[in-house]
Amino acid sequence: ALSKLSKLCSHASLIQAERHPDNVIGEKVKLKMQKEYDFARAAIPHEILPNLPGKSYVRGRSVLADHQALSGKMTVLNALLQKYQRNRDRVLLFSYSTTALDFIQQFCKEHGYTTIRLDGKTKNSDRQDL
Numbered sequence: 325a326l327s328k329l330s331k332l333c334s335h336a337s338l339i340q341a342e343r344h345p346d347n348v349i350g351e352k353v354k355l356k357m358q359k360e361y362d363f364a365r366a367a368i369p370h371e372i373l374p375n376l377p378g379k380s381y382v383r384g385r386s387v388l389a390d391h392q393a394l395s396g397k398m399t400v401l402n403a404l405l406q407k408y409q410r411n412r413d414r415v416l417l418f419s420y421s422t423t424a425l426d427f428i429q430q431f432c433k434e435h436g437y438t439t440i441r442l443d444g445k446t447k448n449s450d451r452q453d454l
Contacts, residue, residue: 328363335398335427337376340364340383398431405437 328339341360348357364381377383401417408415419425422443432439442451 328367335424336368336372337383337427338421338423339367340376340378341381342383344382398427401428401431402435405432405435409437 341357341364343357345354345358345361348354361381368376368381373379373381405415417425417428419428422445425441425443429439429441
């Protein structure tokens, strides 16, 4: 329950289901997606669905144009990045969630910030170049 609350505090889209349970193969994956979907249906008020990526309980691969509307953290991030950009500073952002990193990276690109991403998928040989 705490992980769900943490996700909600970071960005409302993080509590959307990744995929609809009817669109996955395998019982374990289907069960996981069904739990995510059921939680999203219970936690997300119907009236905010039009503001979410995919406009449904399933996030899928939809892109959200205005992250700040659903995340106070993104509003603060925007203000901080503007300040650091004026000072020509570099910024390191950390997250426990790769999905949150996806949102942050998309947000930065939409606002014209240059990004370099280092996460668990980055090969060891590529890490030295970063």
